[in-house]
Amino acid sequence: MLWSLGKDSNVMLWLTRKAFIGRVPFPVVHVDTGKKFSEMYAFRDRYKEDWNLNLICGECPPIETIDPSLPPAARSAARKTEGLKAIMDKEAFAGVFAGIRRDEQAVRARERVFSPRGLNAEWEQHDQPAEFWGQYTT
Template structure:
């Protein structure tokens, strides 16, 4: 098996385990490159038909290209699509730095969405290499029912043995891409022919490496206009993947506070 085959097989195993072992689950579709790969894997895992909802917790501030992509592929892929709304900024903790406070709208929106629909677990497309705090995550990560995460107290996961038995009233986050890297995502996207939002490709010397809300996400310098060029760029760059996310340049503990409170 190739490296991509091994990654694919492990992720499909995780998705099937989550579906078989947990109760009511859904997949968080943020519309970016990672969650699109995750949806592709879910379609493969269940023979073309995703058996759980694809959920977009919408801030109302995504790029137009992201909304166009969502509307097109929710229909083409026959997804059970669910959309949740985020609360206004006035309801978010004013002690947070500005960009972090804006991002926290999604955390609160997700909490309310989960409470309304009573999901036992959600599948999220995070990766360990994306951000230092995410490296502490587990594939099957137990949370409080409101989504809070104690990153200092996580269950062990040795040799790809996952605990899928949890007591009642425990919310679980499932991370089938945790062992992937950014380069893996793009190599798999290229191999599989997965559709890509055009914002990831360079225009006038700029492109987006990570997509979030339009008002708190910035492009990076790049001349990569194709996926092979993106892969070559990533194999040599020293620039952080999240360098275009405004909140990552605010207070040192901003991301930690968001993650502990339930941010993806």
């Protein structure tokens, strides 16, 4: 499970603990940009200990290694994606899940409960498996 330390992923972590009676039975992944406030790292480390989390931290590559022709926001997103891909390769994860809000960005509104990606973490939004239960898209 991805844990950015933001509100959405904190809610996912809390709900996971509720569902599994106070524990998180799988690794929690933090892709570190190196741009967080020191208080956020202290928060992460405190809850890692208090909740006995199997925390896997990985770093994003330096911004200089990302295509400089990209707009700043896309370049930042690409940096985070590369960091996540490196962790997934190292840990041999078959998948990850995260908490996102559909109302924050138009592209997120097209996400589904299960949004398979290709080998390069590319998402073909028009070629997704059917979702049979309407309650997932409410």
